[in-house]
Amino acid sequence: MLTIYTAPSCTSCKKAxxxxxxxxxxxxxxxxxxxxxxETEVISILAMTEDGVYGVISTRNRFxxxxxxxxxxxxxxxxxxxxxxxxxILRRPIIKDDRRLNIGYNEEEIRTFLPxxxxxxxxxxARLKSVI
Numbered sequence: 001m002l003t004i005y006t007a008p009s010c011t012s013c014k015k016a017x018x019x020x021x022x023x024x025x026x027x028x029x030x031x032x033x034x035x036x037x038x039e040t041e042v043i044s045i046l047a048m049t050e051d052g053v054y055g056v057i058s059t060r061n062r063f064x065x066x067x068x069x070x071x072x073x074x075x076x077x078x079x080x081x082x083x084x085x086x087x088x089i090l091r092r093p094i095i096k097d098d099r100r101l102n103i104g105y106n107e108e109e110i111r112t113f114l115p116x117x118x119x120x121x122x123x124x125x126a127r128l129k130s131v132i
Contacts, residue, residue: 019105
């Protein structure tokens with residue numbers, strides 16, 4: 001099942017939810033501020049990223065700066081604990097299913113969550129339009 005980890009005032013989260021609704025893809029929403037990720041969930045997300053911790057943390061975020069932590073100096077378990085205890089440092093939305101992970105809202109990237117048959121049809125239609 002698809003899960004979208006969101007924050008209440010996040011415009012990118014709203015865009016992602018609207019996109020999934022328009023494409024009639026059901027999802028579970030999880031407000032990660034009021035219901036922070038467990039350490040196990042953080043590990044699961046980190047295992048799916050290509051960029052490790054810097055793929056999930058918003059380094060320009062004021063909360064990250066307030067923590068005054070050098071993530072490169074932390075052990076893995078310390079890093080996971082800090083992320084779990086400080087969900088406001090995470091980039092949003094985090095969109096995850098059993099096989100895929102997308103962080104942030106990018107319409108081209110979240111298309112991977114469309115069923116393959118739908119993507120095939122849409123790609124075919126786009127190619128036909130480009131010929132016409």
